[in-house]
Amino acid sequence: MPAVQETIEQVKAIDVDQYKYGFVTDIESEKGAKGLSEETIRFLSAKKNEPEWMTEWRLDALRRFQQMEEPDWARVSYPKIDFDDLYYWAAPKSVEGPKSLDEVDPELLATYEKLGIPLAEQEMLAGVEPKNRVAVDAVFDSVSVVTTFKEELKKAGVIFCSISEALREYPDLVKKYLGSVVPVTDNYYATLNSAVFSDGSFVYIPEGVRCPMELSTYFRINEQNTGQFERTLIIAEKGSYVSYLEGCTAPQRDENQLHAAVVELVALDDAEIKYSTVQNWFPGDKEGKGGIYNFVTKRGDCRGKNSKISWTQVETGSAITWKYPSCILRGENSRGEFYSIAVSNGYQQVDSGTKMIHLGKNSSSRIISKGISAGRSQNTYRGLVSAHRKASNARNFTQCDSLLIGQDCGAHTVPYIESKNASAQFEHEATTSKISDDQMFYCLQRGLSEEEAVALIVNGFVKDVIQQLPMEFAVEAQKLISISLEGSVG
Amino acid sequence: MNASVPIKHTQAESDLFDRYETAKDNLPGSVTVNALREAAIAQIRDKGLPHRRVEEYKYSDLRAFLKSAGPLAGNVDAASARSVLAAADTFADLDRYRIVLSNGTYAAELSDTDALAKEGVTVTDLGDVLTAEDGARVLSYPKTGPTDGIVALNTAFVQGGMVLEVKDGAEVSKPVELVHVAEFAGAQVTRNRIVVGKGAKLRLLESFVGDTGEGEINAVFDYDVADNAVLAATRLIVGRTEAARLLTTTARLGAESELRTLGFIAGPRFTRNQQFVDFTGENSEAKVYGVTMAGGRDLADQTLIVDHAVPHCNSREFFKTVLDGEARGVYQGRINVAQHAQKTDGEMMTQALLLSEEAEMANKPELEIFADDVICAHGATSGQIDEDLLFYLRARGIPEDEAKTLLVLAFLSEAIEEYGEDDVTEGLEARVRDWLAGH
Numbered sequence: 001m002p003a004v005q006e007t008i009e010q011v012k013a014i015d016v017d018q019y020k021y022g023f024v025t026d027i028e029s030e031k032g033a034k035g036l037s038e039e040t041i042r043f044l045s046a047k048k049n050e051p052e053w054m055t056e057w058r059l060d061a062l063r064r065f066q067q068m069e070e071p072d073w074a075r076v077s078y079p080k081i082d083f084d085d086l087y088y089w090a091a092p093k094s095v096e097g098p099k100s101l102d103e104v105d106p107e108l109l110a111t112y113e114k115l116g117i118p119l120a121e122q123e124m125l126a127g128v129e130p131k132n133r134v135a136v137d138a139v140f141d142s143v144s145v146v147t148t149f150k151e152e153l154k155k156a157g158v159i160f161c162s163i164s165e166a167l168r169e170y171p172d173l174v175k176k177y178l179g180s181v182v183p184v185t186d187n188y189y190a191t192l193n194s195a196v197f198s199d200g201s202f203v204y205i206p207e208g209v210r211c212p213m214e215l216s217t218y219f220r221i222n223e224q225n226t227g228q229f230e231r232t233l234i235i236a237e238k239g240s241y242v243s244y245l246e247g248c249t250a251p252q253r254d255e256n257q258l259h260a261a262v263v264e265l266v267a268l269d270d271a272e273i274k275y276s277t278v279q280n281w282f283p284g285d286k287e288g289k290g291g292i293y294n295f296v297t298k299r300g301d302c303r304g305k306n307s308k309i310s311w312t313q314v315e316t317g318s319a320i321t322w323k324y325p326s327c328i329l330r331g332e333n334s335r336g337e338f339y340s341i342a343v344s345n346g347y348q349q350v351d352s353g354t355k356m357i358h359l360g361k362n363s364s365s366r367i368i369s370k371g372i373s374a375g376r377s378q379n380t381y382r383g384l385v386s387a388h389r390k391a392s393n394a395r396n397f398t399q400c401d402s403l404l405i406g407q408d409c410g411a412h413t414v415p416y417i418e419s420k421n422a423s424a425q426f427e428h429e430a431t432t433s434k435i436s437d438d439q440m441f442y443c444l445q446r447g448l449s450e451e452e453a454v455a456l457i458v459n460g461f462v463k464d465v466i467q468q469l470p471m472e473f474a475v476e477a478q479k480l481i482s483i484s485l486e487g488s489v490g
Numbered sequence: 491m492n493a494s495v496p497i498k499h500t501q502a503e504s505d506l507f508d509r510y511e512t513a514k515d516n517l518p519g520s521v522t523v524n525a526l527r528e529a530a531i532a533q534i535r536d537k538g539l540p541h542r543r544v545e546e547y548k549y550s551d552l553r554a555f556l557k558s559a560g561p562l563a564g565n566v567d568a569a570s571a572r573s574v575l576a577a578a579d580t581f582a583d584l585d586r587y588r589i590v591l592s593n594g595t596y597a598a599e600l601s602d603t604d605a606l607a608k609e610g611v612t613v614t615d616l617g618d619v620l621t622a623e624d625g626a627r628v629l630s631y632p633k634t635g636p637t638d639g640i641v642a643l644n645t646a647f648v649q650g651g652m653v654l655e656v657k658d659g660a661e662v663s664k665p666v667e668l669v670h671v672a673e674f675a676g677a678q679v680t681r682n683r684i685v686v687g688k689g690a691k692l693r694l695l696e697s698f699v700g701d702t703g704e705g706e707i708n709a710v711f712d713y714d715v716a717d718n719a720v721l722a723a724t725r726l727i728v729g730r731t732e733a734a735r736l737l738t739t740t741a742r743l744g745a746e747s748e749l750r751t752l753g754f755i756a757g758p759r760f761t762r763n764q765q766f767v768d769f770t771g772e773n774s775e776a777k778v779y780g781v782t783m784a785g786g787r788d789l790a791d792q793t794l795i796v797d798h799a800v801p802h803c804n805s806r807e808f809f810k811t812v813l814d815g816e817a818r819g820v821y822q823g824r825i826n827v828a829q830h831a832q833k834t835d836g837e838m839m840t841q842a843l844l845l846s847e848e849a850e851m852a853n854k855p856e857l858e859i860f861a862d863d864v865i866c867a868h869g870a871t872s873g874q875i876d877e878d879l880l881f882y883l884r885a886r887g888i889p890e891d892e893a894k895t896l897l898v899l900a901f902l903s904e905a906i907e908e909y910g911e912d913d914v915t916e917g918l919e920a921r922v923r924d925w926l927a928g929h
Contacts, residue, residue: 073545389847389848402857402859404859404861404862407829407861407862408829409860409862410858410859410860411857411859412856412857412858412859413855413856413857413868414854414856415853415854415855415856415870416852416853416854417851417852417853417854417870417872418850418851418852418853419842419844419850419851419852419853419872420850421844421847422844422845422846422847422849422873422874423847423873423874424872424873425871425872425873425874426853426870426871426872426873427869427870427871428853428855428868428869428870428871429869430855430857430867430868430869
């Protein structure tokens, strides 16, 4: 069925030309030399005062990267990236080492203010605990400019800092976990990231601690001709819990910019990590000029029993998105979740999905993916669900729906479902009408028409995805997508 | 994978090149046909046999399976073909016409040619077609993408086959069975073209009988269903063989036409049944069914691409797989909807039942949609027999084995019955029971 008028208008409302965050901050910055070479990496590593092993780790990754070929299996097309024509290091000049909030360049604070990210720590009101406080790590081009609420988090035993700082302060922790979920040679862009990653967040939640506030990182690409290569590592010790949010924007520029990040999550016994993203990189203009190339490797390792990792993403930006947040369900009774809404418009190309790799007994996973394509965009869901020999009683439920608005866009679904264990029970659905016959029957029996019933059920499902987001992000996400999913196409 | 670096050929690949050198002068073909054969063997030389790094063969690594390749099989004499046919009559209870291919070549003396002629059906030896000046025409029909290794193998080595044409408006009163009699170790390579004229109706049965050693059976079927025509094709791949069975169907549907196919696989060893269905006229319908049973260390692969290139067409794909032992089942299905193919209705379902701990199923149901006013859906499930259902039956005094048989039969029958060729339903269900009892 065709999309209703209301839906079309709502999609128009978030049209690429209305990108709100396209401004450039005029700030003096320092860049490394252009090009990808050993010198670049040594420069970068020295700049960050990294230990010797880290420099070697990077150089090893570079050598491997130089022997790899760019993958071409994704349904995206773009001109060849010249890795030697990029800056791998760009930092606002005023930032030298960790600082307190008072010392941060006011220009930077103003930028984040403009983006709607409050960096000032909310003061305690006479004895009243402010609600929904969020600790923010702000990454500007290649460096983290400030991390808020650090002291308070420290009291709870939580480490929340930039990865550069973690390398200096907690080298053993970093060394133990870095690359243990996404190995150096995992894929082309992950290898590149391993060689040149600049900054990102490091989170460590000690045993039994429930992180007292939401943690958040806000990524901003500002400089021209730079790539942003952030690296995030989150470790949740036994019985701990953390909710982490990530947001991204970039200025409106004519040339394409590269963003190749790696995110690694480790959840030990009974731990839970909730990772939410609102990705709103500059998507390119109406003619498809400019925009971010977003090549991201995100993976969570449910290493312990009863551990849980949940990915929620709202993707509206980037010229090209190549992103598959995945879960390795290694622990018994571990659980992986993936909730995604991907909206593409203009000339955007999205190739996104997830992998749920069931290794442990009784592991379960759930995938809810909603793709909405408009304009001349291409939106692909690509996912893998697999159960290995020992994953007895593994369960997966997958639902991926797509909506096309207009005649020049495409929506594609490429699921891989591999079962190597008879007791694994996998269900994959891609129709609204087949979501659940019971629900349909229930609605029809109460006098709703089939279409109303479908709309009701599907709207309920989108709400589910949105509700997975923490409050702060849900509001932003809802602003980005308030689209009825009427007329869904598998 | 860099294409400019020559690949290291496997033993089987080297054998294939030797086979080609030995056989090429005796294979039927005009100058243009021979040029196509040369190009096909060059492709194999260049890319090797299809292997797991080729996306379409990710789960069915033919290169790893074929350890060697023997020579092309020679003719079977009429007497032994008759005895094979008598011993393994797949559709014994069915009143039907029969066309026999013996080791891949058309055997006119064993076929009901005269009776078919009276029904408006002509059968031509493919060997004669290939040697005619425009013989290349018959090889150039299948549209399977330029790189499909199985079709390239077929083109390089095709020994014979037949072209069956149903004249416009003819409704063939009885099913026509196309039976492949095999008696060889080595390879049997055949291509068959079935043309159903405007408004004509044909029910086709395809079966493979006889005993083979290791090797390959490579058969390509090309269906041309004209405007308002109806074709129902039941393909039965049963019985034990050591050979790899590589079967390809390409089909083109004219306007207001209808195609129904059932690929029935029981005991595959290594079987790939790949089908490519193209809609070329509006308001047509394709229903593609698959029933697969595999045990031991066998592999059964049902691969399907339905191409909705024109508006207002419906397609329904329904595949059922039952796996036991260490068998591997593969379903790869894709519905393509072109930008102007509005009002397309496509529905794809694949379901697998795993009877043993070691069985493996890979499902890959894909949608590729460029039109906005369409209804497309797919579903995939895999799991084991529902304990509750089993309990229900056992509580009513049905022994466990029988209860399992009932449940498996019920599971597979869903597809067989929806396919709806009533006169073969019973026979097929009996085959399911046979497989369950004796695999």
